[in-house]
Amino acid sequence: MATQIRNNMGKAWMVVGLLFIIAMLNYIDRTMITTMRTSIVAAIPMTDAEFGLLTAVFLWVYGLFSPIAGFLADRFSRSKVILVSLFIWSFVTWMTSYATSFHELLLTRALMGLSEACYIPAALALIMDYHKGNTRSLATGIHMAGIMTGQSLGFLGGWIAENHRWNTAFFAFGIFGVAYTVLLLFILRDAPRELKSEVVRDAPRNNFLQTLKTLFRQRSYVLLVVFFALVSVMAWLVVGWLPTYFQEKFHLSQTEAGLYATAYVFTAAIFGVLTGGILADQWSRRNKRARIWVPAIGLFVAAPAIFLASYTTVLAVAVGCFVIYAFTKSFTDTNTMPILSIIVDARYRATGYGILNFCGTLVGGLGLYFGGALRDAQIPLDIIYRSAAVLIILAALAVIGIRTKSDPL
Template identity: 65%
Template sequence: MKKMTGYYPWMVVALLCVVGCLNYLDRMMITTMRSSILEAIPMTDAQFGLLTSVFLWIYGLLSPLAGFLADRFSRSKVIIVSLFVWSAVTWLTSHATTFEELLLTRALMGISEACYIPAALALIVDYHKGNTRSLATGIHMGGIMLGQSLGFIGGWMAEEHSWNFAFSIFGIIGICYSVVLLFTLRDAKPAAEGHGAAAQPAASFSAAMANLFRSRAYFMALLFWSLLGVAGWMVVAWLPTYYKEHFSISQSMAGVYATGYFHTASLAGVLLGGFLADYWSRTNPRGRILVPMLGLLIAAPAIFMASGTGSLYVAVVCFMIYALTRSFSDANMMPILCLITDARYRATGYGVLNMFSAIVGGIGIYAGGALRDVQINLGSVFRVAALILLVCAVVLFIIRNIKTTEK
């Protein structure tokens, strides 16, 4: 066992990268097969938006409790059970025949997936601290971006076979991988994080909430992550439709541009953002805050330009720049929490952030569909997202000026 201590922290990251990939692939591929689903199950654009919104609302509402479970009990077991259940629900989705059944499976997926991200990121920072923390979380987020970039597979499989074929395949893959994790994934020992969550389990959910909300910095982090969720989900959920309709291209090609190109740039962004933050934090503890702030100041004008151009090439490049620099925030959100929260409540704190981000993000997605129903174009929706990103950068600047201590 001693021989494993050197590389096992990175093995944990690698194992969880696969889970993160499946997590986002399962939830996102529905956005790339809109036309195929509507042919089989007629619904309005608002109803189609609701499929993702309901997932996000339920996912968000349960995230604080899910995070507390990871702080209070075994992080690895929470991860394994979550993967097994949401994979079973993914397989069940392939058998839906009505809008109501599809909506129900999306709700069930929201319940099961809520437990994963807080537990995974908390487990990673249990094993990684100091100069590897942002890069380790960034690599894991890279697995998530890979899952998003592969989302076009859903649209391709829908055109080649049927809309439910992909859900059946990836549901079975996830169930099998949960068995692999049962024999390979374990919690960090207390020594891996001298005063961290592994050493001192969270006392109670109410104590965790009280501890978190006593912090002004945490309030600002909550505002930041919520606004970022609005902008991020508005873009991700409707980008395939924007490409297809604005540039008159096929569903498959729209899916490639909106997931393959976009999330490949996001993958590069979380790796670059993690590396830069770790490097900068060696000389400036607030480097983990400054890197995402600068990234957003680049992302906002990029998405504004992408929303108004008539050139497919310019739009693809600008959306990729947005994806690259906006992802600096994804690599550093948990490390930022490590600066401003008690180590015992990291997963709970991230769960609360997820709750607000998912709820307001879901509202943004549904609003986008409702606006389309009244003939308001998606370019206008994306320009609002650009403005929100600038506000997020200001909030990070405020957090930067609040006294923080690495924990």
């Protein structure tokens, strides 16, 4: 029995490592397009609103398909959904390198949203299947560190674009993704039967509409959706326009701005998701609401940091504030799926997270697009970031309102 437990834990952590690489690839693609803005616009002329639309349309498609993709992962094989997602992502990334017009680039970003919609709900649900109890937040945090690693490497897009062509990176990552898909065909599997809860194995499964009704009957799930939407619109406003903010406000080159906006900020986020995971796992042994309090406390620290960053004219202070924001805001990333697992039946985890993605990316895409539109109207990014600080506070209040099954009525 002890040997079997060790083997299962080894498989559980191996799965996290395999998914770490996929998450990193997904987010390199998402982030690097923002760091090569100057090179892309030089090759394919477009307005700031149109450039914002490139990321916004990705988010809208990604969000619209996330609930259905999550339902498929709950209903069928999570690992197979992940493999299909990775293959499509790799093919579309390769296709992006051949885009020659704004509309072609817009189409590939939309297809990218479709491919990535299938990944996150299935991946996080698979991690929850493998990891129980006191390892859940850390396992989620390590996976999210893959996301942050991808974001922190996003500056490579600007550097490669300046030294080669804007589409070189898309070609290279697309080929790598295909090769990695072939490797995972042989080693990525669903959780062993003995690791799955009884409710997953034996309980009848609802159809998609019944699943939606079941989820939205729960007040805590509705609050989690509100929380995730507020965090998402704030996070995408920061991520989408941070390279431009550094470049314009502090008169930096495209490569320098991309470095400060990704390598510094998202490296802090890597430490944030790991720290948030460890704190939540350890505190949850004594407090059942620890996975709720850790992200709330993180957001209450992040809000004044980003507010100060919008006022300062000193580069070092601005970078430091965004580093603090990234570190503490990341406590939400490592604990959202564990919170969902506390309040939602195991049969609906991937669908539940897919709905979170739908709501979060829908408002995030709107925020990105209107951020570009506001810039076209000569409204500075400083004001946009001050508004984001208010959204952070509202998100913290929403997550505090969530009740777990063990909370008193």
